[in-house]
């Protein structure tokens with residue numbers, strides 16, 4: 001029996017209360033203030049509250065310069081917010097030191113960014129194998145090859161990633177995320193450098209990871225089509241959340 005409310009369960013332990021799924025990411029009071037010049041201060045993020053759930057693809061949208069990428073980087077622990085907390089898989093990452101954060105990131109997080117993801121001195125295949133080398137586990141070469149085939153990159157596997165286009169590098173990053181089986185994937189404009197067909201493929205892979213494999217996907221996008229595929233959306237304007245929506249029910 002599922003009922004709402006706290007008091008009813010107090011005298012009857014057999015009644016279960018519906019609390020909904022536990023968020024994978026829960027950020028509160030997140031602010032980022034920088035000093036571009038001495039004496040100046042610029043507020044990039046202002047008291048942000050953000051939640052993302054397993055099984056969902058969550059989008060961050062908003063005008064250029066509104067703070068979307070900064071928010072994504074803070075949620076992923078790649079940048080430290082000035083204040084506020086980010087609970088990621090139950091851990092407050094704003095309190096983690098550099099080496100603990102690196103370890104946590106390797107174990108649980110994947111990134112599909114146009115910059116900051118691939119090791120430029122390595123080939124495509126070496127980049128795919130890197131997370132396994134770092135964890136000391138076996139590299140699933142056959143699965144890697146099938147992913148490279150799926151993304152049209154098999155002929156590039158022995159090439160240095162620096163010889164690939166931005167869109168190809170993005171697909172290598174996505175193949176690496178798929179292989180590594182991480183819990184949370186952060187993607188910054190994952191279709192930005194792609195033609196329509198490749199973009200649709202990438203979004204359908206990310207959406208499948210969320211909806212079928214119960215991973216948590218958080219992406220920044222300028223594309224209305226991509227935003228329309230998200231299960232949850234946060235609109236950022238001038239460093240604040242101006243609106244949020246859920247496909248299941250309207251939010252605040």
Ligand SMILES: Nc1ncnc2c1ncn2[C@@H]1O[C@H](COP(=O)(O)OP(=O)(O)OP(=O)(O)O)[C@@H](O)[C@H]1O
Nearest residue numbers: 034036042044062063064065066067068069070071
């Ligand atoms: N370290 C920093 N120092 C000074 N200004 C910064 C810093 N980081 C970001 N900014 C500024 O903060 C604002 C938000 O940047 P951010 O990259 O998060 O925006 P965005 O919404 O992702 O933009 P776009 O859609 O154009 O990529 C921008 O005006 C940017 O120039």
